[in-house]
Amino acid sequence: MINDEQTYDTITAYLNGELSGTALAAFEQQIKENAELAAEVRLHQEMATALSDKKAMKLRKELDSIGDSFLASYEEEKQTTPVRSIGQWRIAAIAASLLLLVVATWLFTTNAAQTDYYAANYAPFPVELDFRDEANLDELEKAQKAYVQKQYTASLKHLNLLDASTDSNLEKKLTINFYRGLNALGLEKPSEALNRFVFVIKNGKGEQKQVALWYSALAHLKLEQLEFCKVKLKQIQGMDKDRWYGKKAGELLRALE
Numbered sequence: 001m002i003n004d005e006q007t008y009d010t011i012t013a014y015l016n017g018e019l020s021g022t023a024l025a026a027f028e029q030q031i032k033e034n035a036e037l038a039a040e041v042r043l044h045q046e047m048a049t050a051l052s053d054k055k056a057m058k059l060r061k062e063l064d065s066i067g068d069s070f071l072a073s074y075e076e077e078k079q080t081t082p083v084r085s086i087g088q089w090r091i092a093a094i095a096a097s098l099l100l101l102v103v104a105t106w107l108f109t110t111n112a113a114q115t116d117y118y119a120a121n122y123a124p125f126p127v128e129l130d131f132r133d134e135a136n137l138d139e140l141e142k143a144q145k146a147y148v149q150k151q152y153t154a155s156l157k158h159l160n161l162l163d164a165s166t167d168s169n170l171e172k173k174l175t176i177n178f179y180r181g182l183n184a185l186g187l188e189k190p191s192e193a194l195n196r197f198v199f200v201i202k203n204g205k206g207e208q209k210q211v212a213l214w215y216s217a218l219a220h221l222k223l224e225q226l227e228f229c230k231v232k233l234k235q236i237q238g239m240d241k242d243r244w245y246g247k248k249a250g251e252l253l254r255a256l257e
Contacts, residue, residue, distance in 0.1 A: 007037070008195040011044050118221045121252060125182055125211065139165070147179065152186040159183070174204050178212055190219035210236055214245045217252070226256060
């Protein structure tokens, strides 16, 4: 798997249709020439479409079931009371009404339930940017203050400046990317948040990794990617199901299944 933040950002922009002109042409040429990059792009595409495909299959089964029940009822009525035969256009009208009702109800209940789960489980993570380089102290404090005040765009700006002036120390990179992800969630940008959290999940350890998995699970929930959400929750439980995040993951898993 590619482990480069700029590449993840470019893939996200590409799939969201945000690249154009020479930037688009250059990236598409890279995809043709780089097999690993092409595989990464396909992975992102599959993640984005997997849940929507599953939803479509579920809805089709529900509609087929309703259609079968309706036709069975109609045939029974036609046999018992033939004088009350229903015309073809009336059948079509009733079927269309049923379709609209099922679709509207299904979409409303699915989205409402997932939104409720996200709202019930999301809480801003406490500020713990604990490395203290004197040269970066002012920028760090500004990032902390902006995050606490939910000024997420300003916090991201300071974190980006901090990252540019920071050496290659992994712990610092992990912490900066974790809070970049949190700020992206605060800005209602779960896809961007996932791109930041994946760096922490891949390179972090222990509780740091577990917390990044938790917020990644919530980002997937926000995107209505239930299966990916469940995968992250199970990973959290696999690390330590008895700690706070492990218990929360278990509770959310049971609610979603």
